[in-house]
Amino acid sequence: MAALTEFTDEDLELLLLIRNFELALLDLFDAGKLNGTTHTCLGQEYVPVALAPLLREDFVFSNHRGHGHYLARFEDPAGLLAEIMGREGAVCAGVGGSQHIYRDGYLSTGVQGESLPVAVGVALHFSRTRQERLAVVHIGDGTWGEGAVYEALNMARLWDVPLLVVVEDNGIAQSTPATLQMAGTIADRARAFGIEHHEIDTVDINAIRAETGPVIERVRTRRTQAVLHFRAVRLGPHSKGDDTRSAADLADVREREWSAQYARRYGVRFRAADARQRERIADLVADVSARPPSRWPDAPTATRREAAL
Numbered sequence: 001m002a003a004l005t006e007f008t009d010e011d012l013e014l015l016l017l018i019r020n021f022e023l024a025l026l027d028l029f030d031a032g033k034l035n036g037t038t039h040t041c042l043g044q045e046y047v048p049v050a051l052a053p054l055l056r057e058d059f060v061f062s063n064h065r066g067h068g069h070y071l072a073r074f075e076d077p078a079g080l081l082a083e084i085m086g087r088e089g090a091v092c093a094g095v096g097g098s099q100h101i102y103r104d105g106y107l108s109t110g111v112q113g114e115s116l117p118v119a120v121g122v123a124l125h126f127s128r129t130r131q132e133r134l135a136v137v138h139i140g141d142g143t144w145g146e147g148a149v150y151e152a153l154n155m156a157r158l159w160d161v162p163l164l165v166v167v168e169d170n171g172i173a174q175s176t177p178a179t180l181q182m183a184g185t186i187a188d189r190a191r192a193f194g195i196e197h198h199e200i201d202t203v204d205i206n207a208i209r210a211e212t213g214p215v216i217e218r219v220r221t222r223r224t225q226a227v228l229h230f231r232a233v234r235l236g237p238h239s240k241g242d243d244t245r246s247a248a249d250l251a252d253v254r255e256r257e258w259s260a261q262y263a264r265r266y267g268v269r270f271r272a273a274d275a276r277q278r279e280r281i282a283d284l285v286a287d288v289s290a291r292p293p294s295r296w297p298d299a300p301t302a303t304r305r306e307a308a309l
Contacts, residue, residue, distance in 0.1 A: 004265045005206045011049060012262070012270070014075065016277040018045040018068045019259060021077050024281045025067075025084065025098075026236070033289070034084060038098040041068040043235030043257040044168050048072035048138075050208040051166065051228075054216050058164075059122050061115035061137045062108035064099045065168070069138055073106055077284055087291040094294035113139070113146030116165070120152045123161035127223050134162035134220045141169040144186060150193075156225050157193045163225045164216060165190075170234035190227040201231040203258035233257045 022040035029038065045068045052072040062069040070080055079091040083101065086094035091103055099110035109115055115137050123135035143149060144167075156163040167186060190197040198215055200208060215226050233253045254260060263270045 004204050004261060007205050009273070011205055012266070012273045013277060014049050014052075014072060015045050015258070015262070016274050017075070017077060017280070018049070018071050020274070020277045020281040021071060021081070022067060022236070024081075024285055028085075028285070035086070036097050038067075038084065039065045040236045041065045041168075043233045043253065043259075044068060044170065044230075046203050046205060046208075046258045047166065047168055047230050047232060050205045051136075051212065051216075054209060054213050055136060056133075057105065058134045058136055058220070059105045059107075059119070059126075061119045061135065062101070062106065063112070063115065063138050063140065063143075064108075064110040065140070066099070066101070066108040066138065070101055070103075070106065070108070074103065077281065078288065081284060081288045082291065082294065085288055086294050087288050088294050089288070089291060090294040093296045095296060112143045113148040113152075115139075116149050116152035117155075120156045120159075120161060120163060123156065123163045124159055127159070127161045132220050134164050134216070136164045136166060138166045138168060141167065141171065141182065141186070144182060144189060150189075153190070153193045153195060153225070157195060160223050161225070162219050162223045164219050165195075165225070165227045167227060167229045168232050169229060170232045186227070186229055193225075195225045195227055197227045197229060199229045199231065203261055 019042065022042050022045075025034070025038050025040060028034045044065070048069045049072050055073075060069060060073060067080060071077060076091065078089060080101070082088065083090040083092055083094055083096055084098050086097075092101060096102065099108060101108045107115070107118075116139070119135035119137045126133045126135070139149070153165075155161075169186065187197045187199065196215070198211065200211060202208060212228055215228065218224060219226050233256055235253060235257050259270075
C-alpha cells in the first residue's frame, strides 16, 4: 500500500464532513426520526472529494449512494439534511428525500442505470452547442447489469459526446459479491465500445487528481468518453442494517478503507478534524430537527428549469 501524500486541510475537513454526515443519518434512522430509506457512501467519500475541483461547470448525475457527491459539489449539509428530514430549508422542499436531488447542474436518482441515457442527451447538447462541458455519471459495479448502460455507451461513442463514467466499484451489489454477478470485466466492457478505461486503486487524493485530471480535460475538450474505475470499499450496509458480510470480511474492509489509512498516517491532525466535523454535524442535526416541516412552494429550485442548460 503506497504512502499517502500531503493534502490540504480543506480536503480533510470535507472528507470528514461527509463521513460524519452519513454516520448521523444512520443514528437518525435508528432513532426513528427519518422516513423512507437511505444509502450511505461510507468508505467511498474520497472519490467525489478528489474529483470535485476537476469538475467545473459540468453536469453531475448521482445515484442512490449520492450524499457524498452532493456535499463535495455544494458543501451544503444543512440543505441536504433538511431535505432528508423534510424540514424547512430543504434543497427540494423535502419531496426528493435521500435519493432524488436536483440542483444547478446536479441530479440524483435511485434507479440503477437510469442516469446514463439522460447524461448522453445532456452531453449531446453540450457537444452541439460547443460548450466545453461534460456529463459525469456516478455508477457502481452492480449497475453494469443494466441494459441501459450499454445502450447509452453505444450512443455516446457513436455521437462523440463528452461523457465521463465514474465507477465506484465496492465489489458488492447490495448483498451479492461482484464475483457472483458479473462475468468478464468492466475494462473489457468499456473497450468493447472503444471507450478508454482507467483503473484507480488508491485513496490518495493528490494521486487521483494527477491521474484523472488530464483524462477529464480530454473528455471535455475533445468531446470523447472515458471510464474512471475506482476500486473502492463499502464500509457500511447496503441501506441501513442489511449487511450480510462475515465478520472477517468486514474487518478486512475496515483495515483497507480510506479513513483507516488517513488516521494511521495523520494521527492527531486526523482526530482533531474528525472531532470538529462530528461537533458540526451534531449541531446541524439539532438545528434541522427543530425546524418546521418543509412546504412545496418554498422550494427554490424544484419548479425552475435548469438554467445551466
